[in-house]
Amino acid sequence: MKALFTALAVLTIGILAIPYAANFSAVEATEPPEDVPAPPDDESIVPSNPSKDVYFGELHIHTAYSFDSYIFGNPVGPDGAYRFAKGEPVSLYGGETKQLKNPLDFVAVTDHAEFLGELQLCTTPGSAAFESEMCQQMRANNMSAFSRLAMSVTARKRVEEVCGANGEDCAAIAGDLWTRTRNNANRHYEPGKFTTLVGYEFSQNTPTAQFSDFTNKTRSDVPGMLHRNVIFRSDHVPEKAFSAYDGNGEELHKWLETNCIDDCQVLTIPHNSNYSWGRFFWSDKNSDGSAWTKDILERRARVEPLVEIFQIKGSSECMAGVGLTDEECGFENTVAACPPGEEDACASADSFVRTALVRGLEVERTLGVNPFKYGFVAATDTHNGNPGGTVEDTYNGHLGQQDFSAGKRMGYSQKIGSGGRREKSGKFAYLMFNPGGLTGAWAERNTRGAIWDALNSRETYGTSGTRIRVRFFGSFDYPSDLHRSKDLVEQAYASGVPMGGDLRAAKGSKAPRFVVWAARDPDSAPLQKIQIIKGWVENGINKSRTFDAVCSDGIKPDTRTGLCADNGARADLASCAYQLDKGAGELTTTWSDPTFDPERRAVYYVRVLENPTCRYSTWDALRLGVAPDDKWSPTVKERAWTSPIWYAPAVH
Amino acid sequence: MDIAHLVCPGGALMKARMPARLCSLLREPLVQFLALGVLIFTVDALINPSAPTADRNIEVTGQDLSRIRTAYVQQWGSPPSDAEISALLDTFVRSEILFREGSALGLADGDSVIRNRVIQKMEFLLRDPSAVSEPTEAELVEYLSNHADRFSLPATLRVEQLYFSLSARPESAEADASRALVRLREGSKPTDEGDPLMLPPLSEFQSEQAIAKAYGSSFAQTLFKLDNNDWNGPIRSVTGLHLVRILDRQTERMPALQEIRGQVHDAIMATRMTAQNTAAYERLAANYDVSFSPGVRDGADSAKSAR
Numbered sequence: 001m002k003a004l005f006t007a008l009a010v011l012t013i014g015i016l017a018i019p020y021a022a023n024f025s026a027v028e029a030t031e032p033p034e035d036v037p038a039p040p041d042d043e044s045i046v047p048s049n050p051s052k053d054v055y056f057g058e059l060h061i062h063t064a065y066s067f068d069s070y071i072f073g074n075p076v077g078p079d080g081a082y083r084f085a086k087g088e089p090v091s092l093y094g095g096e097t098k099q100l101k102n103p104l105d106f107v108a109v110t111d112h113a114e115f116l117g118e119l120q121l122c123t124t125p126g127s128a129a130f131e132s133e134m135c136q137q138m139r140a141n142n143m144s145a146f147s148r149l150a151m152s153v154t155a156r157k158r159v160e161e162v163c164g165a166n167g168e169d170c171a172a173i174a175g176d177l178w179t180r181t182r183n184n185a186n187r188h189y190e191p192g193k194f195t196t197l198v199g200y201e202f203s204q205n206t207p208t209a210q211f212s213d214f215t216n217k218t219r220s221d222v223p224g225m226l227h228r229n230v231i232f233r234s235d236h237v238p239e240k241a242f243s244a245y246d247g248n249g250e251e252l253h254k255w256l257e258t259n260c261i262d263d264c265q266v267l268t269i270p271h272n273s274n275y276s277w278g279r280f281f282w283s284d285k286n287s288d289g290s291a292w293t294k295d296i297l298e299r300r301a302r303v304e305p306l307v308e309i310f311q312i313k314g315s316s317e318c319m320a321g322v323g324l325t326d327e328e329c330g331f332e333n334t335v336a337a338c339p340p341g342e343e344d345a346c347a348s349a350d351s352f353v354r355t356a357l358v359r360g361l362e363v364e365r366t367l368g369v370n371p372f373k374y375g376f377v378a379a380t381d382t383h384n385g386n387p388g389g390t391v392e393d394t395y396n397g398h399l400g401q402q403d404f405s406a407g408k409r410m411g412y413s414q415k416i417g418s419g420g421r422r423e424k425s426g427k428f429a430y431l432m433f434n435p436g437g438l439t440g441a442w443a444e445r446n447t448r449g450a451i452w453d454a455l456n457s458r459e460t461y462g463t464s465g466t467r468i469r470v471r472f473f474g475s476f477d478y479p480s481d482l483h484r485s486k487d488l489v490e491q492a493y494a495s496g497v498p499m500g501g502d503l504r505a506a507k508g509s510k511a512p513r514f515v516v517w518a519a520r521d522p523d524s525a526p527l528q529k530i531q532i533i534k535g536w537v538e539n540g541i542n543k544s545r546t547f548d549a550v551c552s553d554g555i556k557p558d559t560r561t562g563l564c565a566d567n568g569a570r571a572d573l574a575s576c577a578y579q580l581d582k583g584a585g586e587l588t589t590t591w592s593d594p595t596f597d598p599e600r601r602a603v604y605y606v607r608v609l610e611n612p613t614c615r616y617s618t619w620d621a622l623r624l625g626v627a628p629d630d631k632w633s634p635t636v637k638e639r640a641w642t643s644p645i646w647y648a649p650a651v652h
Numbered sequence: 653m654d655i656a657h658l659v660c661p662g663g664a665l666m667k668a669r670m671p672a673r674l675c676s677l678l679r680e681p682l683v684q685f686l687a688l689g690v691l692i693f694t695v696d697a698l699i700n701p702s703a704p705t706a707d708r709n710i711e712v713t714g715q716d717l718s719r720i721r722t723a724y725v726q727q728w729g730s731p732p733s734d735a736e737i738s739a740l741l742d743t744f745v746r747s748e749i750l751f752r753e754g755s756a757l758g759l760a761d762g763d764s765v766i767r768n769r770v771i772q773k774m775e776f777l778l779r780d781p782s783a784v785s786e787p788t789e790a791e792l793v794e795y796l797s798n799h800a801d802r803f804s805l806p807a808t809l810r811v812e813q814l815y816f817s818l819s820a821r822p823e824s825a826e827a828d829a830s831r832a833l834v835r836l837r838e839g840s841k842p843t844d845e846g847d848p849l850m851l852p853p854l855s856e857f858q859s860e861q862a863i864a865k866a867y868g869s870s871f872a873q874t875l876f877k878l879d880n881n882d883w884n885g886p887i888r889s890v891t892g893l894h895l896v897r898i899l900d901r902q903t904e905r906m907p908a909l910q911e912i913r914g915q916v917h918d919a920i921m922a923t924r925m926t927a928q929n930t931a932a933y934e935r936l937a938a939n940y941d942v943s944f945s946p947g948v949r950d951g952a953d954s955a956k957s958a959r
Contacts, residue, residue: 053852095735102865405733469866471850484820488848517850522868522890554822586819586850586891 036183038235041191041447048444051489052459055441055451056467057085057106059199060229060271060308060379061387065177066201067115067149069383071141072400076385078109078181082188082196085387092384092396094404101523102467104388106195106441106451109185110229113200113241114153116177117170118162128169129162141401150211150223153203153244167245178241186235191447199231202252202268204244206277206344207288222345224277226270226287228252229308233265233452250286250296253303267456269377271308274316274335278343278350281372283359297363300371305500306455309353309462309641310378312398312436316353317607317641323349326546328531328609331636332464334432349542357644358535358542361601364648365537375458375500375643376605378437388438390465391523392616392636393576395435403430406620410629431617431632438463440470440640442498458500461606461642466524468638471517472499472606474645476506478513483588488515499606500643505650511596512647516549517588518608524638525611526583528552528567532591535603546607550589553582562594569611571635576614576622583611598649605644609637710748712741713945720744741949745942746933750774753936778932784924792909792916800906803915807876807904808857817847817892829886829893836883836895851891857902867891 062069064077073093076084084090087103121127122135129135137145152159158167178200185196206224210217226249230241238259242252253268260266273280279287286292309317314334318324322337338346349355353374360372380390382398389396397403409430440461441454454460461470471489475496485491492515497503503512520527529551535544548557551564558564569582593604612635621628628634720740724732732740750771787795796803814832816825832845851866852858864872867889874887878898886893909916 095739102861407733408730467865469851484848486843486846486848488850517848519851519866519891522864522866552819584819585889586817588817588819588848588850 034183035179036186038186038189038448039191041189041449046192046445046447048450050444051493052442052444053446054469055105055195055443055446055454056102056388056438057104057108057195057441057451058379058387058437058439059108059110059197059231059269059377059455060201060311060381061107061109061385062111062201062381062383063109063385065109065111065116065119065181066383067112067119067138068146069111069385069400070119071138071143071146072383072402073141074384074400078111078184078385079188081109081385081387082107082184084385084389086188086194090386092386092404093400094396096396096404098386098389098394098396100388101391103194104438105446106197107387108197108199108229108231109181109387110199110201110231111177111181112203113174113178113230113243114203114245115149116181116241117172117174118149118159120173120177121162121170128164132161134159134162147211150205150209154205154207154209154211154223156245158245171240175240178239181241182235182237189448193446195446195448195451197231197233197448197452198235198237199229200241202228202230202242202244202249204228204248206279208344219342219344219346224279224344225272225275226279227272228268228270228304230256230266230268231452231455232260233456234263234448236262236264237266238264248286248288250300253296253299256303257299265452265456266303267306267452268304269306269308270304271311271379271381272313272316273307273353273356274314274319274333274347274351276351277345278348281350281352281356281359283350283363292367294367294369297367297369297371301369301373304371305373305375305458306377306460306643307353307356307374308379309376310437310464311381312433313381314432314434315464316351318352318354319347322347322352323355323542324544326533326544328546328607328637328639331639332434354533354535354544355542357603357605358537358544361535361603361646362537362540362542365601370646373646375455375460376462376641377439377455377460378462378464378641379439380436382436390435390438392435392465392614393619395616395619397430398433398436399430403433406623410617410620410624410626431629434636435465435616437465438467440467442471458643459498461499461640463640464636464638466610466638467521468524468527468608468610468640469519469521470530470606470608470640470642472514472642472645473497474501474503474512474514474604476503476510476512478515478590480513480590480592482513482515483517483590488517497645499645501645503645503647505648506596506598509596509598511593513590513592514549514604514645515588515590516606517586518640519586520584520610521638525569525571525578525613526552526580526585527587528569528583528609528611528637529564530587530589531607531609533605533607534593534595536597536600538600545595547591549591549606550587552584552587567611571612571614573614573618573628573634574622576619578611578613601649602647603644604647606640606642608640610639612637707752708940710745710940710942711945712744712942712948714948716744717741717948741944746937747771749933749937749940752940778929783932784921784928787917787920791920792913795920796906796909796912796916799919802919803912804904804906806859806861807902808859809854809876809901810857810899811854811875812897812899813849813853814842814846814895815849815892816886816894819892820847825893826886829895833883833885833895836897847892851889855899857900 061081063081064070064074075093076090080090084100085104085107087100089097089099091097121129122138124130134145134148148159158170163170182198185198189196204226206226208220209223210221211223228249242255256266270280284292315332318326318329319333319337320327320330335347338348356372360370364370382389384396384398384400397409403409440463441451442459443450443454473492473496477495482488482491514532516530518527518530530549532547532549533544547562548564553567555564555567567582569579571578615634615636617632618628618634721731754774816829818825821828832842835842854863860872860876863875871887871889875896878884881898883895883897885895887896
């Protein structure tokens with residue numbers, strides 16, 4: 001009998017104690033938080049550069065304050081996340097201490113608003129909910145707690161055993177962690193050096209998402225995401241973080257406009273449209289199927305200037321073969337293309353940003369408002385509390401226990417089989433994900449106001465994880481060799497618009513000129529080309545075309561196709577060395593649209609491509625001594641996507 | 653009997669002033685419960701001098717290891733790595749010690765749920781913010797001087813440049829730059845020469861690391877090795893060739909305490925909290941004799957030495 005008791009005790013300990021000691025201190029649930037003020041950041045303290053500099057950062061990180069991150073065993077809280085972003089060494093899940101080679105300039109820690117109260121109650125000994133089965137499961141890293149919570153979001157009813165009959169216990173205490181979120185941001189904000197933006201993630205599921213046991217019965221059961229990050233300009237924020245329990249995306253926008261006023265300013269950024277089953281960008285209705293109203297569209301256009309075009313869970317720019325033929329769209333696509341007639345649990349044209357950009361032109365023409373007028377950012381969505389950990393050869397996974405080692409990511413066990421090789425574990429492999437991206441923001445200074453203003457005016461771009469620098473300007477008044485002028489930037493701003501801006505209406509039929517410039521990341525491969533992608537609507541059909549504006553190695557675009565031949569650069573798959581004798585450190589040109597029609601709306605954005613480098617999965621395979629998995633390309637071309645420049649004709 | 657009532661402000665036994673944190677701690681039912689437990693235990697020990705104390709020998713056997721592994725596989729669906737096993741064994745020992753200590757205080761009755769609760773309570777008790785004191789002025793000064801490398805500000809410089817892009821003039825950049833250098837050294841200002849410099853111009857003070865982020869580390873190193881304020885170059889960056897003239901330098905320096913008071917304070921407090929927690933656990937663990945059956949620790953040890 002005693003032996004049985006001991007056995008049970010050890011089993012329970014084995015499950016319970018490991019993560020508990022690790023996570024518990026990260027949530028710091030003791031006395032109610034006092035306010036930590038923000039440091040001053042006015043002009044006298046941090047001077048401006050009117051030509052602007054680019055600042056690198058990201059706006060999508062989960063720490064142990066996020067329920068799912070906690071369950072995955074992540075020991076890093078917001079404090080650790082900020083220190084990692086600043087370049088300090090931090091111990092991540094698995095015990096490894098990691099450090100960014102180059103610190104980030106700005107960061108927003110964006111934990112899920114939905115479960116702040118639940119997390120607080122489940123980690124405070126003595127709270128009413130502490131002993132509940134849900135809380136015990138959470139502390140035991142039990143995935144069924146995760147499923148139950150996710151289902152409760154879809155149902156918009158909080159788990160009663162934790163939150164009380166009407167969810168009031170969780171709602172009441174969520175403010176504590178929300179205040180701590182704000183305080184953590186204030187504590188780490190160093191104006192001029194490191195900007196922290198207060199924010200959170202609003203995590204709504206598609207309306208029919210089912211999470212029970214992850215065995216979905218029909219396509220519409222498979223959970224899709226309608227997630228948005230909410231980013232504030234300062235630490236003047238509403239009392240609570242409006243979550244998916246409180247309403248849907250349209251209601252979020254309305255609530256924010258009503259409750260974030262005076263010296264509070266806010267914007268929202270949707271992400272993972274590739275997992276939205278098309279709903280984010282439907283052409284004539286809201287994501288829940290209800291009808292558009294002018295009110296809803298105009299509000300969306302005011303509050304939502306950006307989309308997160310790339311992150312760990314894949315690229316949402318476009319997908320090869322889904323509505324277009326651009327072969328560079330076959331990049332980090334994680335969702336299978338939809339069979340004809342389907343939209344759920346797959347990716348249709350509606351799932352992608354390029355579609356939305358073009359669709360927005362038509363909505364603007366017919367309804368007078370463009371709800372899809374999106375600038376771009378990119379991020380990780382790491383659940384390990386390590387912002388900016390996007391370098392392919394030091395990737396640590398993003399889901400704590402699930403994918404922190406090469407073996408786990410590739411689906412290999414520790415066991416060496418009879419052939420002297422590692423054996424497959426038969427477990428789900430995480431190779432479809434990637435290390436994530438970064439945001440570049442052109443701003444006059446590194447302060448909250450300036451960075452947020454850059455986001456709000458869309459003077460931003462996303463990268464697939466490297467620090468490519470890129471400038472993009474457009475105007476009808478640029479000379480054809482503006483890219484050779486030593487005062488290029490001053491001229492470009494003075495007589496044109498930067499990325500994210502609007503061209504004025506054409507006078508006559510002369511086409512606008514765009515000046516582009518890009519420089520390689522010193523720690524990554526040389527650049528292969530700068531492309532300009534144009535979108536427009538013709539006879540009611542969405543169209544897009546990719547032009548190679550300028551290419552490396554003296555290669556010129558073909559006059560007919562507008563595309564360059566391949567420069568032949570390769571990465572060595574045995575060593576992952578990349579070529580330095582092909583590609584350019586810097587590319588620049590002034591480009592004019594050969595198909596410009598002054599009567600037709602158009603949208604233009606830049607895509608910069610590097611020479612090929614090893615994907616992290618190839619690095620993992622090398623380290624494990626196994627063959628790379630042939631489902632994924634062994635190399636990638638890292639890239640950047642700038643916010644678009646829009647053109648609209650004069651209203652007649 | 654409410655201990656807090658007696659010794660905190662307003663209480664009958666209030667002789668000395670109690671710090672507020674200690675008082676709020678004393679009001680915590682858990683603390684009172686444990687204090688009561690200690691009282692009972694002490695009285696019991698005095699009355700029954702032969703009453704059992706916590707068994708201070710812990711042997712971690714192959715069976716324990718096997719159960720830990722099984723629990724892990726049940727939880728995560730695949731076996732733990734060597735590094736994870738090492739961490740699990742450490743946690744197993746820690747949990748066992750805390751549980752025995754809690755049991756000795758009379759808190760457990762063998763039920764596994766209660767056992768876990770005891771361990772959690774002990775973990776909570778180990779973290780005692782009130783036992784960690786704020787640093788004095790002298791301590792701040794001392795910490796700063798002992799950790800100079802952590803707080804020192806790196807050397808910076810600012811420059812004037814003329815730039816020749818390897819993309820704009822792949823064949824002639826070297827020659828064009830060298831010619832321009834001659835003219836610059838002669839004192840002329842060839843403002844019409846060179847290409848647009850789109851990287852940060854470095855006209856404001858920048859450190860070597862900051863410059864390397866855009867220009868590459870070889871350029872940054874070369875720049876910081878220059879020992880004169882004349883025109884130098886061409887120095888190669890990731891985009892092209894640069895002629896540079898250093899305008900101004902700042903040597904590496906230690907900031908004054910008032911500039912970084914908050915950072916030094918936070919660093920000390922973080923160290924103290926960790927030390928307090930470690931010391932509290934080790935005080936308990938010191939009384940225990942922990943051994944591992946042969947073979948139990950082998951895989952785990954090789955993981956530790958491999959790190």
